Amino acid sequence: MMPIRLHALPLLRKLLLPAALALPAALLPSASAATTVSMGYDQGCSAADTGQVTCWGSPPLPALGPDYRAKDVRVGRDFGCLLAGNTVRCWGNNDFQQLGKTTAWGAIADVYATQIATGATHACALVFTYIQCWGDASQGQLGPAYMVPTAQAVQVEGLSRVKHVAAGNGSTCAVQQAGTVVCVGAGSGLVEGSMDPRLPRTVPGITDAQEVALFDGHACVLRTGGKISCWGSNLHGELGVPASSTRVVLPVEVTGLAAAAKAVAVGYGYTCALLVNGSVSCWGNNANGQLGAGLGGAGASQVTGITDATAISAGKSAACAVLQGGYVNCWGEGAGWSPGICRVPGRLYPGVPASWGPIIEPAVCHSQGSAAPMAVKGLGPEQDATLVMDWAAKAMPQLFPTGPATVRDPADKLYLREYPGGHQLAVNGHGSARLLYQGPQSDGKLLDLGGLPHWVDQATQDLAAQSGIQFRAAPYYNLGLNTGLCNLIVIYWVRSTHPGGLPAGFAPTSLRVEKEGGVSAEVPIRDRYVFPTWTSETDWSGNVPQPDPLQPIPPGVKQEPVHRGVADGCVTGFYGLTVDVILTYTIDGKKGQVRTRAQIGAAS
Numbered sequence: 001m002m003p004i005r006l007h008a009l010p011l012l013r014k015l016l017l018p019a020a021l022a023l024p025a026a027l028l029p030s031a032s033a034a035t036t037v038s039m040g041y042d043q044g045c046s047a048a049d050t051g052q053v054t055c056w057g058s059p060p061l062p063a064l065g066p067d068y069r070a071k072d073v074r075v076g077r078d079f080g081c082l083l084a085g086n087t088v089r090c091w092g093n094n095d096f097q098q099l100g101k102t103t104a105w106g107a108i109a110d111v112y113a114t115q116i117a118t119g120a121t122h123a124c125a126l127v128f129t130y131i132q133c134w135g136d137a138s139q140g141q142l143g144p145a146y147m148v149p150t151a152q153a154v155q156v157e158g159l160s161r162v163k164h165v166a167a168g169n170g171s172t173c174a175v176q177q178a179g180t181v182v183c184v185g186a187g188s189g190l191v192e193g194s195m196d197p198r199l200p201r202t203v204p205g206i207t208d209a210q211e212v213a214l215f216d217g218h219a220c221v222l223r224t225g226g227k228i229s230c231w232g233s234n235l236h237g238e239l240g241v242p243a244s245s246t247r248v249v250l251p252v253e254v255t256g257l258a259a260a261a262k263a264v265a266v267g268y269g270y271t272c273a274l275l276v277n278g279s280v281s282c283w284g285n286n287a288n289g290q291l292g293a294g295l296g297g298a299g300a301s302q303v304t305g306i307t308d309a310t311a312i313s314a315g316k317s318a319a320c321a322v323l324q325g326g327y328v329n330c331w332g333e334g335a336g337w338s339p340g341i342c343r344v345p346g347r348l349y350p351g352v353p354a355s356w357g358p359i360i361e362p363a364v365c366h367s368q369g370s371a372a373p374m375a376v377k378g379l380g381p382e383q384d385a386t387l388v389m390d391w392a393a394k395a396m397p398q399l400f401p402t403g404p405a406t407v408r409d410p411a412d413k414l415y416l417r418e419y420p421g422g423h424q425l426a427v428n429g430h431g432s433a434r435l436l437y438q439g440p441q442s443d444g445k446l447l448d449l450g451g452l453p454h455w456v457d458q459a460t461q462d463l464a465a466q467s468g469i470q471f472r473a474a475p476y477y478n479l480g481l482n483t484g485l486c487n488l489i490v491i492y493w494v495r496s497t498h499p500g501g502l503p504a505g506f507a508p509t510s511l512r513v514e515k516e517g518g519v520s521a522e523v524p525i526r527d528r529y530v531f532p533t534w535t536s537e538t539d540w541s542g543n544v545p546q547p548d549p550l551q552p553i554p555p556g557v558k559q560e561p562v563h564r565g566v567a568d569g570c571v572t573g574f575y576g577l578t579v580d581v582i583l584t585y586t587i588d589g590k591k592g593q594v595r596t597r598a599q600i601g602a603a604s
Contacts, residue, residue: 033326033584034379035510035522039267039315040075040118046328046379047073049510050586053082054378059092071524076118076167083116088125096121097151098135111153119167120216124156131159131174139170140197141185147198158182158200168214168266170197175209181221189219189232190249203231204250213266215314220271221251226260228273229253236269238284257281258302267314278308278432280321288317289371290332303331304372305349305431308451321373323432325453327381329373347372348414349431350448375430384456385415385427388435391459392425399423399441427452460584460593468497471594472541473581475513477602488513488571490523492583493541494563494594501561502530505588511567513600514580521574523567533562574600
């Protein structure tokens with residue numbers, strides 16, 4: 001594969017960007033885009049913006065009904081739990097009653113959860129501002145009142161005024177609203193000698209915590225400003241300082257990261273950080289390739305070929321990341337990849353000067369794994385690559401003549417199409433997905449056209465334009481909730497100018513706000529309605545008054561079905577700005593996207 005050259009990028013972008021065309025339904029990408037990921041001991045799972053859940057490894061996920069929509073999924077050791085609405089349901093091994101109050105599906109009917117966490121043999125939920133847990137209590141992970149397993153969700157004493165919860169092997173930790181971290185259980189790394197592991201202990205020296213992460217042996221906390229501090233076992237340097245057999249009780253700050261962190265994940269003997277620039281750095285044990293740095297990886301190493309991650313998770317011997325566009329990549333030894341040995345040869349990661357091995361030598365191969373990121377089957381960019389390639393071909397018939405294109409390399413290394421005249425379009429199958437061109441327009445060199453999600457956005461916006469869909473949004477911060485500039489609320493309206501209005505299968509899946517420079521934040525959709533509204537040609541947000549029945553209806557005014565939705569979440573750094581509001585939706589399972597501009601104000 002030739003080195004990437006960027007000087008011809010403006011030419012191809014200039015040719016591609018103006019295109020607007022209708023896309024056949026068969027070419028549209030899957031409506032499912034991953035938003036969360038969780039890696040445990042022998043299983044990984046991901047929840048999508050459509051509520052669909054994909055799992056790999058063991059135990060298998062039971063069949064979900066067609067109307068089941070999960071917001072999140074977390075896995076432990078031989079079991080997992082889903083969060084749908086505010087209800088938790090679990091599956092798998094129930095040796096320690098970690099499935100909770102069981103039905104055939106393991107429903108936890110008495111927990112109103114806003115967040116879930118799974119340890120090795122217990123599970124927890126954030127309920128308003130306190131923690132409820134169920135399952136194994138033998139190491140004190142359910143707090144002072146319990147030492148035997150319980151299927152009943154019980155409140156953990158001492159973990160109050162909580163905004164984030166995490167669970168590990170024999171431990172439960174919570175970030176309190178004041179920024180402190182309190183833990184229970186022998187696995188918290190804070191229990192010494194004859195201490196009672198059930199008693200709550202505050203992590204010393206931490207007053208600005210945002211999130212906490214733990215697995216088995218050590219724990220880390222994400223702090224204000226993107227700092228990370230860790231404590232516990234440091235046998236492999238997992239605390240970000242030189243390895244030692246001495247357990248560390250006082251948290252130590254991780255240094256040497258290439259940028260501030262926005263998330264932290266803890267695995268077994270290693271740690272990974274998601275940085276604000278979208279890259280992922282890992283440090284600690286690399287015996288199974290779980291640092292993701294190919295055959296290298298000493299100290300803090302950047303995971304090969306990942307530049308646009310949005311979420312991360314670390315497990316026993318493998319870690320995973322959700323990438324922009326809703327794709328999932330994993331690395332290390334674990335479930336999620338096809339059987340065989342040495343599944344990394346010849347992989348292309350744009351911007352990386354080598355195709356990462358192992359190439360030939362079986363002695364350095366890890367069975368059931370990869371030393372560099374690999375797309376999880378069913379959660380890669382294949383369908384989006386198909387969408388963009390077909391769209392580009394129709395937009396630029398002078399470069400990609402009509403007629404059958406030759407498709408090469410079906411082994412998921414590279415999605416490649418060859419057209420008459422020597423033109424080629426490709427998308428790499430692993431790492432952050434990029435649209436690539438090679439041919440006469442680049443003097444035969446390999447040209448990187450940028451991230452695939454950018455081109456998916458362009459194509460799906462063209463679909464919306466052809467569908468007559470119109471979109472308005474009113475974002476504001478609700479200062480009346482005493483949350484400061486955190487609680488962003490977006491009210492939005494959607495209609496179609498086509499006869500008959502919005503298609504019956506129209507369903508919004510995700511909404512995000514984006515400010516200048518491309519910095520964006522997801523705002524979870526809370527409510528969705530469709531109701532008849534009096535509209536004008538320019539206003540369909542419910543402000544057009546009902547016409548006087550004794551007078552003629554004004555020109556351009558009519559009653560039509562309008563979709564109204566509400567999205568809200570803790571989003572900081574956007575107050576007072578004029579932003580793009582981007583809504584992704586599906587129509588009968590096919591993806592589309594609309595955007596508008598609005599200024600974010602405040603209300604009380």
